[in-house]
Every structure is written in structure tokens, then in C-alpha cells.
Amino acid sequence: MALAPGAAAPSESTDSHIDAPQLQLFVMGLFFIFGGITSLNDVIIPKLKELFTLNYTQAMLVQFCFFTAYAVIGIPGARLVKKIGYMRGAVAGLLTMMAGCLLFIPASQTATYGVFLLALFVLASGVVIVQVVSNPLISLLGKPATAHSRLTFAQAFNSLGTTVFPIFGSILILGGLATVTADQLSGVELDAYRTAESQAIVNGYLGIAVALAIVAGVVWMFRNALKGEKHEASEGLAGLDLLKRPRFGFGALCIFLYVGAEVAIGSLIVNYLMQDHVMGLEEQSAGKLIALYWGGAMIGRFIGSAVLRFVSPGKLLAAVAVGAILLLITSTQTSGDVAGYSLLAVGLTNAIMFPTIFTLACEKLGSRAADGSGIINVAIVGGAIIPLLTGVIADLTSSLAIAFVLPMACYAVIAAFGIYARKPA
DSSP: OOOOTTOOOSSSSTTOSOSOGGGHHHHHHHHHHHHHHHHTHHHHHHHHHHHTTOOHHHHTHHHHHHHHHHHHHHHHHHHHHHHHOHHHHHHHHHHHHHHHHHTHHHHHHHTOHHHHHHHHHHHHHHHHHHHHHHHHHHHHSSOGGGHHHHHHHHHHHHHHHHHHHHHHHHHHHSSOSOSSOGGGOOHHHHHHHHHHHHHHHHHHHHHHHHHHHHHHHHHHHTTTOOOSOOOOOOOTTTTGGGGGSHHHHHHHHHHHHHHHHHHHHHHHHHHHHHSTTTTOOOHHHHHHTHHHHHHHHHHHHHHHHHHTTTSOHHHHHHHHHHHHHHHHHHHHTOOHHHHHHHHHTHHHHHTTHHHHHHHHHTTTOGGGHHHHHHHHHHHTTHHHHHHHHHHHHHHHHTOHHHHTHHHHHHHHHHHHHHHHTTSOO
16 A cells, blocks of 8 residues: 555665565564563663662663663664674674673672663663664565555554563562662661662563573574665765765654653653652552553554554654643643643654654665664664753752653654655655
């Protein structure tokens, strides 16, 4: 089925795709894995904030270290994938993720916040490589005319992971072993408390490490499954010349802002819902509601994958960005359940943003898709910068409501991109 009027395929020609449709389910599985692992940060942040008595700025270093990996690894990751191919690149990413999970063991044993941050950086490095593989590959595994819809559908599996993982993560990590808090202890007792409490984090990530090892083994068995895989040599510094294209450059900026806004909101959900004037929930109960935020994105992506076959991607992107702003205004200007659930509903408006921005930005890249994906993954560093700045605003103003003004500004720019990119490249 053709795209709606005003939409275009992300490749240079109608036959620029890989003939291996049986691999689409595999790629969607990768979306599920790295989505779920990323969303666990929203559960870890309030836990580490309590264990190490952190302010919001310090707690947001979790997201800063995790998403900084996108800036550091994005371009090298693209080079690696172009050198060894998509399937072998996926294996490399999965094994790097496994190594990051295993680093949680020394992090817990030393009860050191910095080691936790290092483990998250290594874990994120693997996630970056897997994303460099997944985003262009799902676009190439099928007809270019349906790339917007197909990537949105794959992102729904990403959201399935971000919905499922926080539920179990909240039960396991936020359940709590002790009846005291870190700010009541000191010295040896404090170190012992941190080690005991962080063991729940270790157990969860050890289970993930085992699963990643199994998946990597399965992917390795299909390392030669792709036929017709092509990669064009980079121009300039590893594809940075692509930023000279106005459409791609604007799109990369919007990826930076979108990921930053989405992560900033998700990171603060637990603390926001725990406030007395909002819902006054306990930590674990608030943690479980993170699933509604990411679950909304999952539902929206399944719906969006169908809607994008009939509606201009740019116009729909602008509409949902405005919707996100209105929901944030509603949340910050009200109280109780209305404030809480309107914030959680932002997840629904986030649904189509990443895949739509990605495909709109990458239209006509063709054989330079891996380069474009690498640059886009660098732009995901917005998940490091925007949440940290949001935390700084929250600390300076002592108000999470005021801090949400920054995500609102991000969505405003995204709405402008949707209007700008409503016509074909």
C-alpha cells in the first residue's frame, strides 16, 4: 500500500531493500530487548537516589552516563556494522550489553555509585550498536513505500519491552529489603545497607545477561542470512556530512530533543507520583505505574503503524507533539489523579515520534542508511543532556512541575519539524 500523500520512502529507489522478510521478527525481538533494558533506568534512578542520598541532578547522572554512550559509540558503531555486517554487528552489540550487565556485580560489592554508572555506560554501548543495526535494517527488510509503518510497528515491540520490564523491575528492585533508609546510616552500616539493597539490582541484570548470551548465540547461527547487504563508503568524518542536508540535520536535532524529553519525563515519574499533591504513592506503587507511560507508547505505535499508511507522517508528528504539550500543561496545572494520569498519558503521544522523525530525516539516504543511523544514534545523547538539565531545574526551583517546562519546549520544536517535513524530501 502506498504512503499517504506527502510521504515518501526513506531509500533512493523503489527496489533498494534486502530480500529477507523472514528476519523481520528477529529485528523486532531486538527492539523488545533494548527497549526493556533502557526503561529499567526509570526504576533504578529512585533506588540509587535513596541508596546514595542523591539530589535530582546527581540521580540524573544515570541517564547521562547511559545516553552519553550514544554520542561516544554511535559513529564507531556504524563503522563496525558497515565492516562486519548487520547480523554480526547485532552479536557484537548483544555481547557488549551482556558485559555491562555483569559489571553490576562489582558495582554492588563495592557499593560505589561511580561503578554503577560505568556498568550502565558499557550496557548502553551495546544497546547503541544493536540500535545502529535495528533501525535501518527494519526499514530495508521490505518495500520502501511502507518503511514508516514498518518501523513504527517495530517500535511497538520496543514499547512492549519498556512496558514489561519496569513492572518486574519495580517488584524486584523497589520492593526494599530494609525498614531504614540510607540517610539514617553511616560508615560500615551504610556500606552494608547499600550492598544488600543493590543485590536485587544485580540479580535482575544477571538474569538479563544470561538471556543476552542465548540470543547472541542464536543470532550468530544466522550470521550469513542476509543477501544483498550493501554499505556505501562514508563521505567526510564518518557520515557527519549528512548534517549539511537541512532535512536530516533538523531531524537529528529532533531525535535529540525527543529522546531527551521522553527520558526526562520517564525518569521523574516515580518521584512525581510520590508527591502528596499529585498521587502520594509509595515508591513501589509509583514504579509500577511507569508501565502505563511506556504501555501508552506501545498501544500508540500499534495504532500509529496503521494510521501512518493513510495520514501524512509529518502532519501526524506535529499533532502528537502538540498533544504532549497540552498533557504536560494539564499535569502541572492540576493535582491528584488528573495530574498523575495526564503525565502518564504523554507516553501515548510519544508513540510515533522516534520512528517518524527517523524515517522523515533519513528519506533518500539509500546505501548511506548505516551512516544516517549512526548519526541519529549520536543524537540520542539528548537522553543524557535534557534529563540532566531537567534535574538541575528541579533542584534550583524545588519544583518538578517547573522542570517539565524543558520537555514542553522540546515538543514544540518537534511540532515545527513535523510541519517542515510534511512534504517529500
